[in-house]
Amino acid sequence: WIQVSSVQMPRFEAVDGSGVHSISEQLASRCGYTISTFKMDGLTTFRASYYSCFTHKQDDSVFTFRFNVMVSDGGGAWISRAVSASCSGLSWTHREIVCEENYMETVDMLLWSFMMFRLVLVQAQRTATSVWQLMFLQSGGHVSSMSVSEAQTMGYSLTTTAHRVVLRSQYKQQHAKVLMVDGIPVEVIRVSVFFKNKLTVVIMDVTMAYSGSFDDTWLLWDVPWIMTPLVEEDARFESQSVRVGVEGVLLDEPTSTTRGFSLVRGGGLVQIGVPFGAEGGYRKSLVVNNVYKELYVIFLLYEHVFSLLYEDGSSITTRHRMVRVLDTPLLCRPPFKTISDDDAFSIYLGNIPADVILEEVWINRKQLMTSESINPVAHVNGSRAYKLRLPFDDAIVHLRYLGGGVVQFSIDVNFTLTIVPQRDSYHHHTVVTAHVVDAFPPQISAQCSDGGITFSVVRPHQTKSLWEVGVDQEPLTSQLAAQRGYHLHNDTHRTSLDVPVLSIGYTYEDINLSHFYGIFKLLLRDSKTLEVQTSTSKRCLFRTEDMMVCSADGTMTVVTTPTSTWPTVGPDRISLLDPTCRPKQADGSRVLFEFKVNSCGTRTMTVDEKVLLLNRLTVRCFYPLSGVNRLSVDRLFRAEAPGFGSIKVFESLEGRSPTY
Numbered sequence: 001w002i003q004v005s006s007v008q009m010p011r012f013e014a015v016d017g018s019g020v021h022s023i024s025e026q027l028a029s030r031c032g033y034t035i036s037t038f039k040m041d042g043l044t045t046f047r048a049s050y051y052s053c054f055t056h057k058q059d060d061s062v063f064t065f066r067f068n069v070m071v072s073d074g075g076g077a078w079i080s081r082a083v084s085a086s087c088s089g090l091s092w093t094h095r096e097i098v099c100e101e102n103y104m105e106t107v108d109m110l111l112w113s114f115m116m117f118r119l120v121l122v123q124a125q126r127t128a129t130s131v132w133q134l135m136f137l138q139s140g141g142h143v144s145s146m147s148v149s150e151a152q153t154m155g156y157s158l159t160t161t162a163h164r165v166v167l168r169s170q171y172k173q174q175h176a177k178v179l180m181v182d183g184i185p186v187e188v189i190r191v192s193v194f195f196k197n198k199l200t201v202v203i204m205d206v207t208m209a210y211s212g213s214f215d216d217t218w219l220l221w222d223v224p225w226i227m228t229p230l231v232e233e234d235a236r237f238e239s240q241s242v243r244v245g246v247e248g249v250l251l252d253e254p255t256s257t258t259r260g261f262s263l264v265r266g267g268g269l270v271q272i273g274v275p276f277g278a279e280g281g282y283r284k285s286l287v288v289n290n291v292y293k294e295l296y297v298i299f300l301l302y303e304h305v306f307s308l309l310y311e312d313g314s315s316i317t318t319r320h321r322m323v324r325v326l327d328t329p330l331l332c333r334p335p336f337k338t339i340s341d342d343d344a345f346s347i348y349l350g351n352i353p354a355d356v357i358l359e360e361v362w363i364n365r366k367q368l369m370t371s372e373s374i375n376p377v378a379h380v381n382g383s384r385a386y387k388l389r390l391p392f393d394d395a396i397v398h399l400r401y402l403g404g405g406v407v408q409f410s411i412d413v414n415f416t417l418t419i420v421p422q423r424d425s426y427h428h429h430t431v432v433t434a435h436v437v438d439a440f441p442p443q444i445s446a447q448c449s450d451g452g453i454t455f456s457v458v459r460p461h462q463t464k465s466l467w468e469v470g471v472d473q474e475p476l477t478s479q480l481a482a483q484r485g486y487h488l489h490n491d492t493h494r495t496s497l498d499v500p501v502l503s504i505g506y507t508y509e510d511i512n513l514s515h516f517y518g519i520f521k522l523l524l525r526d527s528k529t530l531e532v533q534t535s536t537s538k539r540c541l542f543r544t545e546d547m548m549v550c551s552a553d554g555t556m557t558v559v560t561t562p563t564s565t566w567p568t569v570g571p572d573r574i575s576l577l578d579p580t581c582r583p584k585q586a587d588g589s590r591v592l593f594e595f596k597v598n599s600c601g602t603r604t605m606t607v608d609e610k611v612l613l614l615n616r617l618t619v620r621c622f623y624p625l626s627g628v629n630r631l632s633v634d635r636l637f638r639a640e641a642p643g644f645g646s647i648k649v650f651e652s653l654e655g656r657s658p659t660y
């Protein structure tokens with residue numbers, strides 16, 4: 001055996017005393033060489049029989065092989081390498097039959113052929129006219145005789161040595177016939193060889209059994225237990241051993257058991273079974289129209305050693321070997337399996353052929369960058385699986401509240417699996433959804449207190465990340481609370497929020513000098529879609545103090561105590577810069593103005609001209625510019641949210657005389 005690893009098909013030459021002989025396909029089958037058609041992993045296997053044409057045979061016991069193996073260098077030149085081997089110390093049975101990929105060969109010891117003499121002597125005497133004579137026994141008792149040279153022109157090869165005679169034939173030759181032996185088609189050639197001078201007769205039978213099938217799990221090869229053409233009727237058959245091997249090497253029983261091979265006798269047959277994917281074979285996968293296909297192929301050897309025992313006590317032992325490539329058809333390999341558990345998607349993508357790598361995973365159109373959530377699993381049968389685990393609360397998972405406490409989680413998963421080395425890609429796409437019941441949104445309740453409104457948000461257990469509590473556009477976080485002066489207290493199931501009146505987020509209604517209503521609203525949003533599910537709004541009555549409200553419709557409401565000015569001015573005498581803008585309400589000490597931001601002339605409120613120069617009172621409303629619409633175009637004011645205001649009293653011109 002020579003194995004050559006090369007991209008291009010290597011070439012072989014046999015070397016003997018007379019020179020170099022290039023081994024063509026034709027010459028190979030005539031001369032006992034095989035360039036195997038079974039090529040896996042870039043290996044080409046070359047086999048030579050001991051009795052191949054250019055082998056040096058010394059006394060039928062030392063065999064010397066010499067070859068040149070030529071491998072392409074990829075640039076049109078061939079690199080030649082000499083390979084030689086010398087084999088000796090082999091033990092031979094009387095009859096060695098080999099059914100190779102491209103020929104059948106039988107090596108018979110002359111000793112035992114003498115014993116066969118009696119069977120065909122009569123016929124031989126009648127027809128033997130030359131030194132060598134071959135008689136092919138054909139169906140219906142028909143005999144076709146020819147000389148050695150005639151046989152050679154027909155593609156047969158007959159050679160003799162001191163002790164052996166070797167016949168070789170290609171398959172499907174003219175004189176071969178296919179017999180059914182226990183239901184199995186068997187190709188048979190029966191030849192008698194006559195040695196005129198010694199009256200030696202050799203009968204040679206070679207047989208090859210054709211059968212092979214696949215039943216979804218097992219590759220099966222049925223071989224007749226007794227190859228009847230090889231066994232005469234008057235002899236007793238005794239089996240010595242039956243074994244199988246892989247790629248020319250016989251396996252001992254423990255090894256073949258470990259690999260799961262089975263060898264069962266029954267109904268006149270030996271049934272050889274090889275489980276899909278067994279060690280020693282090859283799995284190959286490919287992608288056809290985005291469907292995985294896989295095949296398994298194994299190069300098997302079958303060997304049966306048996307004896308024929310004759311009445312006179314003599315016996316003849318035969319070693320019958322056959323090689324066969326067994327392969328499965330292309331099998332569809334749909335991967336898949338999905339399990340969802342309570343709080344995570346668990347996808348098990350199984351039955352992935354071994355020559356496939358997981359290249360990428362896209363979930364909801366985002367590439368999963370880390371392999372943390374994916375674990376490869378090896379199956380006993382050599383295939384693989386990938387386990388993907390994604391908690392429902394992973395940011396990549398889509399969720400939708402279907403109402404009634406039911407939340408739907410969904411992922412759209414696209415696995416890219418690539419067969420190496422040929423890099424055929426297969427995409428496995430699936431949408432997985434899971435429902436969680438009792439996923440009710442948090443319960444929000446509110447109470448009025450002296451200084452503000454107190455909210456209580458009670459969260460049901462497992463739905464912590466489903467919902468977002470928000471104040472307008474903003475999610476309610478500790479930072480937001482700190483910025484705005486809310487008091488947030490958080491424990492495992494409940495969040496309580498105190499919102500002091502006049503802090504950001506309130507809206508106001510019905511403001512008068514004694515009371516007003518403050519309204520504060522919490523929104524409950526779907527934390528993924530930000531779609532508002534519910535809102536809880538609380539309206540509480542508060543006592544009016546000095547305050548300033550800048551509402552979203554552009555109304556400024558100011559309650560202030562101008563008595564602190566000097567000289568004091570009666571509240572009823574106060575107006576805005578536009579003197580027609582009078583207080584909406586006034587009592588002994590305080591005034592309430594309510595006006596549109598774009599009315600009443602000016603942003604500055606004036607009390608009296610004299611006082612104005614001494615004390616200046618500034619009322620300002622701030623609105624985020626981005627939230628203000630059409631302020632100056634048509635003198636309508638609209639803002640998305642209330643603004644916030646400030647009132648500042650500046651003591652100015654201190655120490656200077658007032659000027660008029």
Ligand SMILES: *[C@@H]1O[C@H](CO)[C@@H](O)[C@H](O)[C@H]1NC(C)=O
Pocket residue numbers: 276350351379380381382383
């Ligand atoms: C390999 O084993 C896995 C897990 O037992 C099974 O799902 C799969 O169908 C098997 N594949 C083949 C080709 O037998």
Ligand SMILES: *[C@@H]1O[C@H](CO)[C@@H](O)[C@H](O)[C@H]1NC(C)=O
Pocket residue numbers: 362414415416427429
């Ligand atoms: C899966 O991903 C591959 C490669 O990105 C793309 O070609 C294929 O269309 C995707 N399949 C689906 C169903 O989205």
Ligand SMILES: *[C@@H]1O[C@H](CO)[C@@H](O)[C@H](O)[C@H]1NC(C)=O
Pocket residue numbers: 464476477478488490491492495
């Ligand atoms: C309150 O606590 C819960 C769980 O302890 C947490 O999920 C949530 O984010 C916290 N909320 C705030 C506003 O800090």
Ligand SMILES: *[C@@H]1O[C@H](CO)[C@@H](O)[C@H](O)[C@H]1NC(C)=O
Pocket residue numbers: 510511512513514515516
């Ligand atoms: C002030 O407003 C409160 C609440 O709307 C109302 O009950 C009260 O009567 C009002 N007082 C005056 C003087 O208008």
